[in-house]
Amino acid sequence: SQQGEEDPQALSIQEGENATMNCSYKTSINNLQWYRQNSGRGLVHLILIRSNEREKHSGRLRVTLDTSKKSSSLLITASRAADTASYFCATDRGQAGTALIFGKGTTLSVSS
Amino acid sequence: DAGVIQSPRHEVTEMGQEVTLRCKPISGHNSLFWYRQTMMRGLELLIYFNNNVPIDDSGMPEDRFSAKMPNASFSTLKIQPSEPRDSAVYFCASSTSAHTQYFGPGTRLTVL
Numbered sequence: 050s051q052q053g054e055e056d057p058q059a060l061s062i063q064e065g066e067n068a069t070m071n072c073s074y075k076t077s078i079n080n081l082q083w084y085r086q087n088s089g090r091g092l093v094h095l096i097l098i099r100s101n102e103r104e105k106h107s108g109r110l111r112v113t114l115d116t117s118k119k120s121s122s123l124l125i126t127a128s129r130a131a132d133t134a135s136y137f138c139a140t141d142r143g144q145a146g147t148a149l150i151f152g153k154g155t156t157l158s159v160s161s
Numbered sequence: 162d163a164g165v166i167q168s169p170r171h172e173v174t175e176m177g178q179e180v181t182l183r184c185k186p187i188s189g190h191n192s193l194f195w196y197r198q199t200m201m202r203g204l205e206l207l208i209y210f211n212n213n214v215p216i217d218d219s220g221m222p223e224d225r226f227s228a229k230m231p232n233a234s235f236s237t238l239k240i241q242p243s244e245p246r247d248s249a250v251y252f253c254a255s256s257t258s259a260h261t262q263y264f265g266p267g268t269r270l271t272v273l
Contacts, residue, residue, distance in 0.1 A: 080260065091165075091252055091264030092204075137204065139262075148194060148217060149262060153203035 055138055055155040062159055068125040070155040072138030073118075079141050081114055082149065083123050086135045092151075095123075095136075128159045165265035167253050173271045179241040182268045185234055186255030194262060195228055195238050196252040204252075210236065243272045 056071045074081070080099045084092040098105045098114045098121065105112045111124040125132055135156045139149040166185040174180055186193050194209040208218040213230045221228070225244070230236040240247055250269050254262040 082261065091266050092254075092262075093264070094261045097260060141260075148206050148209045150206065151196075151204040 055136070055152045057155060058153070059156045060158070062128055062157070064128060064130055064159055064161045066128055066159075068128050068132070068157055068159070070123045070136050070157070072121045072123070072152060074121075074138070074140045075119065076140075078116075081112075081121050082139045083110075083112060083121075084137045084139060084151070086137065086154070088134070092137065125157075128157075130159050130161045133157060133159045165253055165255055165263055167251075167265035167268050169268060170266060171269045171271075173273065174243055175273050176244055177242045178272075179239065180243045180247075180270060180272075182238040182251050182253075182270070184236045184238070184253030184265060186236070186253070187263055188234065190255035190257050190263070191233070192256045192262075193230060193236050194254040194256075195236070196254065197249045198252060198267075199249045207238070240270075243270075245272045248272050 054073050060068055062068050078100055080097050082097045083095045085095055086092045096107045096110055096112050098112050100116055103114060109126045114121045121138060135154040137151045137154045139151045141149055165187055168183045191212050195207040196204050197207055198204045205220055207220045208228045209216055210230045226240055228238045248271050250267045252264050252267045254264045256262045
């Protein structure tokens with residue numbers, strides 16, 4: 050069963066615009082991660098935010114975490130055509146050493 | 162580092178045949194994960210190993226699926242007999258903990 054659910058399922062924007070994707074989860078977590086998957090490729094880790102953190106930045110990425118609402122958002126600023134991909138949130142099950150559970154992803158299309 | 166290596170990259174087989182997928186994790190990683198990705202069900206965890214020991218195989222669909230990890234540098238996922246509904250992309254991932262996972266390129270399996 051899915052722990053994380055991304056919203057929206059699909060997003061189309063123009064280059065230079067910002068893209069925001071949301072993730073909701075069901076149970077308590079130790080950390081939440083975001084991954085990117087380009088078409089036909091494996092997933093690539095983007096960023097990890099711990100349960101005691103509220104916001105984290107990495108380059109053009111900004112992730113927020115609200116544990117009271119069990120939700121997270123990924124913001125990509127000044128998007129580029131190369132950002133076109135599917136984005137997944139992944140959560141653990143609240144226990145260190147357990148596997149991750151991935152949502153179904155948001156498909157982002159950035160047109161030039 | 163070569164990253165996670167999977168073989169074959171593509172496999173086309175007929176219903177009833179045995180299929181073996183292979184994975185070489187990143188050297189030094191002690192956790193290995195097998196996932197299956199389909200449009201309908203998204204990315205599903207099948208099984209994962211810590212230090213070559215299967216920890217959670219609750220995601221393995223049925224007895225037709227089996228996975229082994231005879232040593233720290235090799236794992237197999239076997240389907241016997243295969244069925245058309247097994248068609249999917251199978252990913253192997255490895256990590257040093259259950260946090261950041263590094264994915265292989267995947268094996269695209271088609272069962273006719």
